[in-house]
Amino acid sequence: MSSLGSVAASTAQAGGVTGAEGAAVPRRRRTPYLLLLPGLLWLALFFAVPILALGSTSLQTRVPGAELGVYTQTFRWANFPDALREYSPQFARAFLYAGLATVLALAIGYPLAYAIALKAGRWKNLLLVLVIAPFFTSFILRTIAWRQVLADEGPVVGVLRALHLLGSTGSLTATNVAVVAGLTYNFLPFMTLPLYASLERMDPRLVEAAGDLYANGLTGFRRVTLPLSMPGVIAGTLLTFIPAAGDYVNAALLGNPGTTMIGNIIDSRFFRVVDYPTAAALSFLLMAAILALVFVYIRRAGTEELV
Amino acid sequence: MGTPGGGRELRLVGVTKAFGSFVAVDGVSLTVPQGSFFALLGPSGCGKTTTLRMVAGLERPTRGAIFLGDDDVTFTKPYQRPVNTVFQNYALFPHLDVGENVAFGLRRRGEKDVRRRVAEALDLVELGHLARRKPAQLSGGQQQRVALARAVVNRPDVLLLDEPLGALDLKLRRQMQIELKRIQTEVGLTFVHVTHDQEEAMTMADTIAVMNAGRIEQRGAPVELYESPASAYVANFLGQSNLLRATVSERAADRIRFEVGGQPLAMPAARCRCDGAEILAGVRPEKVRLTVEGRPAEGVDLNTLAGGIVTDASFTGVSTQFLVRLPWGQEVTVFAQNRGVGDVVGVGERVVLSWAPEHTFGLDGAQDPAAGAEVEEPVAVGAVG
Numbered sequence: 001m002s003s004l005g006s007v008a009a010s011t012a013q014a015g016g017v018t019g020a021e022g023a024a025v026p027r028r029r030r031t032p033y034l035l036l037l038p039g040l041l042w043l044a045l046f047f048a049v050p051i052l053a054l055g056s057t058s059l060q061t062r063v064p065g066a067e068l069g070v071y072t073q074t075f076r077w078a079n080f081p082d083a084l085r086e087y088s089p090q091f092a093r094a095f096l097y098a099g100l101a102t103v104l105a106l107a108i109g110y111p112l113a114y115a116i117a118l119k120a121g122r123w124k125n126l127l128l129v130l131v132i133a134p135f136f137t138s139f140i141l142r143t144i145a146w147r148q149v150l151a152d153e154g155p156v157v158g159v160l161r162a163l164h165l166l167g168s169t170g171s172l173t174a175t176n177v178a179v180v181a182g183l184t185y186n187f188l189p190f191m192t193l194p195l196y197a198s199l200e201r202m203d204p205r206l207v208e209a210a211g212d213l214y215a216n217g218l219t220g221f222r223r224v225t226l227p228l229s230m231p232g233v234i235a236g237t238l239l240t241f242i243p244a245a246g247d248y249v250n251a252a253l254l255g256n257p258g259t260t261m262i263g264n265i266i267d268s269r270f271f272r273v274v275d276y277p278t279a280a281a282l283s284f285l286l287m288a289a290i291l292a293l294v295f296v297y298i299r300r301a302g303t304e305e306l307v
Numbered sequence: 308m309g310t311p312g313g314g315r316e317l318r319l320v321g322v323t324k325a326f327g328s329f330v331a332v333d334g335v336s337l338t339v340p341q342g343s344f345f346a347l348l349g350p351s352g353c354g355k356t357t358t359l360r361m362v363a364g365l366e367r368p369t370r371g372a373i374f375l376g377d378d379d380v381t382f383t384k385p386y387q388r389p390v391n392t393v394f395q396n397y398a399l400f401p402h403l404d405v406g407e408n409v410a411f412g413l414r415r416r417g418e419k420d421v422r423r424r425v426a427e428a429l430d431l432v433e434l435g436h437l438a439r440r441k442p443a444q445l446s447g448g449q450q451q452r453v454a455l456a457r458a459v460v461n462r463p464d465v466l467l468l469d470e471p472l473g474a475l476d477l478k479l480r481r482q483m484q485i486e487l488k489r490i491q492t493e494v495g496l497t498f499v500h501v502t503h504d505q506e507e508a509m510t511m512a513d514t515i516a517v518m519n520a521g522r523i524e525q526r527g528a529p530v531e532l533y534e535s536p537a538s539a540y541v542a543n544f545l546g547q548s549n550l551l552r553a554t555v556s557e558r559a560a561d562r563i564r565f566e567v568g569g570q571p572l573a574m575p576a577a578r579c580r581c582d583g584a585e586i587l588a589g590v591r592p593e594k595v596r597l598t599v600e601g602r603p604a605e606g607v608d609l610n611t612l613a614g615g616i617v618t619d620a621s622f623t624g625v626s627t628q629f630l631v632r633l634p635w636g637q638e639v640t641v642f643a644q645n646r647g648v649g650d651v652v653g654v655g656e657r658v659v660l661s662w663a664p665e666h667t668f669g670l671d672g673a674q675d676p677a678a679g680a681e682v683e684e685p686v687a688v689g690a691v692g
Contacts, residue, residue: 208365209398211385213412213457220386223411227402 058280069274076277083281087265091289094261097176097251098244101183105191105240106233108184113195113232114225118204131192143182143253150178150254174256182250190239198232199225234301242290262286315376316341317362317465317497322371324357331357333521334371339465339499339514344491346500346512350544354521355501356395359467362499363392375464386415391458392467396474397450399442405429405453406438412461428460429453431490448479455487459494468500472507484510505545509533517541519679533591535668537580540679542589542670549595549639550676553588553669563669568635572610572667579669587670592640594666597629600657609661615639617656631658 058079060071084091116127134142150156150172160166172178202225210220226233248263262282269279317339324332332354339345347355360366362373364385372381380388391412399408409425418424429435432452442450451471458466471487472480488511491498502508508515509529516526517540525537536542539550553572557564564573567588579586590610600613612633619630622645629641629652639660643652652658 203396203398205394205396205398206400208385209392209394209400210411212363212365212390212392212394213461214386214415215411216384216386219415224400224402 054280054283057276058284060277062277069276071276079277079281080285083278084285087262087282090260090262090265091285093259094245094263094286095289095293097180097183097259097261098241098247100180101187101244102191102237102241104180104184105188106237109188109191109195109236110229110233113192113199116192117196117199117202128196131189131196134189139186140249140253143186143249146178146182146185146254147173150181173254174259176255176259178254179251179259179261182254183244183247186247186250187240187244190243191236194235194239195229195232198229198235202228230301234298238294238297242294245290246286315378315464317499318374319358319362320372320374322358322361322368322373324354324361324366325369330521332361332368335518335521335523336371337516337523337526339497341464341497342495343513344488344498344500344511346502346508346515347518348502348505348508348515348545349518350503353518355503355518356469358518359392359469359499359501362465363390363467364388365392389461389464390467391461391463392469393451393454393458393471395469395471397442397454399450399453399457401442403441404438405434405440405442405445408442408453409438409457409460411457416461424460428456431459431493432456432486447474448483451475451483452486455490459490459496462494463496465497465499468498470502471500472502472504480507487511509545515545517544519544535578535580536589536670538678539587539589539670539674539676542668542679543677544679547592547640547680548589549592550587550589550670551637551639552672552676553586555584555586562664565669567612568614568633570612572612573664574610574667574669575665578665578667581669581671583672585672587672587674587676589668589670590662590666592628593626593642593644595639595641595660595662597631597641597643597652598659598661599652600659606661606663608664610664610667612660615658615660617652617654617658620652620654631660 056073057071059073059075059077061074061076061079063070063072112131116124116131120127148154152171152173157166157170157172160172161168161170166172172181206224206228207220210224211217215223246263248261248267251259251261251264252267263286266279266282266286269275269282319335319337322332322335323330335354335358347358349355357366361368364380364383364387368381372379374380375389380390400411403411406425406429409428410421413421413424425438426435429438432455434449434452434456437445437449442453445453451474455468455471468487472483475483484507487498487500491511500508500512512529514526515529515532517524517532519540525532525541532541532545536545536548539548542548542550551567553565553567555563555565556571559576561576562573563576563579564571565586565588566572572588574588581587597617614634615631617629618632618638619628621628624645626642626644629643631639631641633639641660
């Protein structure tokens with residue numbers, strides 16, 4: 001910050017401002033705020049204003065006798081308990097699926113990130129590109145592609161049937177397995193990249209030191225590598241869980257009416273039923289629930305203890 | 308603490324390590340007696356750290372064997388060897404406090420009395436009061452001590468130190484040299500210390516092995532290496548030497564006579580590691596005396612070389628360092644202590660060099676007299692090996 005300040009000060013002097021030395025001090029103090037301004041404005045316009053609008057909507061009620069989609073502000077706080085009561089199964093399902101997807105993504109992403117960061121050698125950059133490569137295609141398209149992958153005639157079902165893990169008439173499309181698999185797949189890069197970053201940053205000599213101090217490979221991993229990669233684990237799980245809990249694409253494209261998540265309800269309340277207050281109330285409830293979970297999680301994980 | 312470690316001697320037999328076509332360590336054989344302070348000395352890239360890593364089990368030798376006592380540990384995993392390392396960058400675990408860092412090895416082996424032994428190890432390095440700190444909250448010197456305590460606490464058969472003082476500033480380094488020697492004497496463990504700093508090696512070690520290009524050039528006590536270097540490389544790397552091309556004129560049972568620039572000189576036969584007629588006659592700069600030409604030299608039976616001209620004199624306080632150009636152009640370094648007696652010699656003066664024949668050493672004349680001399684002086688602050 002101070003170097004930026006001095007740049008500003010020197011520009012002021014170069015600009016021939018009289019008494020530049022006196023002006024340099026307030027300028028230096030102002031610079032950080034000036035730099036923050038675009039971001040703050042953006043947030044105010046596209047975050048604070050919509051949130052307030054959403055909050056206002058969540059307390060509205062239908063105008064009796066009026067057309068569909070016309071609501072008036074009545075500060076009806078009961079919208080919240082009503083919405084929660086009606087859609088608690090979908091809430092629970094959203095958190096269950098998101099939780100499962102997070103655990104699966106961690107189980108797949110950790111070894112992947114570990115291999116790329118510590119074992120890939122000159123293939124490191126190529127593998128990283130491959131992790132990011134799915135982002136070059138649309139999220140929706142990739143999810144639709146999963147319908148083909150999991151289709152009854154597809155390879156996955158074929159193998160599972162051959163192994164008798166799936167009955168001869170069993171199928172994967174339109175099941176909760178497909179939804180969780182889709183969520184896991186779609187958010188895997190968000191898990192892998194922070195894990196990679198924290199593992200890559202770790203000094204490999206620490207693992208050598210653990211070995212030198214009588215820790216075998218597994219103990220060395222448990223006592224040194226894993227604790228040091230915890231910032232990556234926390235970032236990755238949050239980046240996976242939060243969007244997965246609010247996701248509706250996977251449940252809509254890969255699931256059935258019995259796998260509806262809260263995101264699907266919000267989507268249909270807004271765009272199909274045109275029930276804005278319930279949709280807004282559900283959005284707030286989802287946000288609050290995620291915030292509460294994340295708060296408890298971070299307190300438990302103790303990020304401040306980590307380096 | 309205080310009881311001598313139940314260590315065993317460390318033996319390397321023809322150990323070779325090749326990385327692709329590059330041979331880092333080439334047939335190194337050595338024995339480190341139990342309880343000794345052994346230094347592997349050499350410039351960076353000479354293979355000393357690779358040798359150390361093979362003893363630690365962090366590298367597998369391409370050929371050869373490593374023994375601890377009678378046990379062949381050549382291919383034993385690092386965590387199965389009773390060997391601990393003080394790493395160059397310390398490699399302290401940043402997520403554990405100082406006490407847990409020191410306790411790490413004991414806990415892995417399921418030892419009893421962890422708390423007491425950690426406290427003792429930290430007291431040994433005078434850091435008992437910092438047990439609850441994280442490594443990042445310590446100074447470089449303190450981290451170095453923690454790394455030492457973390458290794459010593461396990462009472463290994465051999466404790467390896469990889470340039471442990473390399474990252475410390477000069478003053479702290481001198482202090483830690485004395486400290487390390489004290490701790491080694493106190494715990495009685497075998498220390499194998501890798502360093503590029505010849506002064507550090509000489510201050511601390513009982514035995515030094517000088518390494519060059521993957522091989523051991525010479526091993527012995529510091530005094531032995533300094534007074535009787537076996538090669539031009541050792542003569543130049545360990546302190547400074549004047550190496551003069553000489554021709555042997557007579558070999559007697561106890562004395563060798565030879566000529567340098569046509570002037571007759573002599574040395575005891577036992578001090579010549581050479582058979583041929585062409586040799587390098589060496590003498591350390593502080594052994595040489597300067598006398599203004601025409602005045603009688605003090606002492607009898609001295610080797611004398613006449614015809615030198617002083618080309619440079621730099622006063623350093625305790626001594627003055629002279630450069631004397633000999634008639635054939637070679638420059639010889641002379642350190643003269645400032646005792647306030649003898650001639651005051653100035654630049655441009657014609658002088659006679661004299662020294663005792665017993666201070667002469669003879670080397671095979673086929674060597675490059677400058678070998679080991681071009682090696683950069685270690686940088687005082689933030690040096691890396």
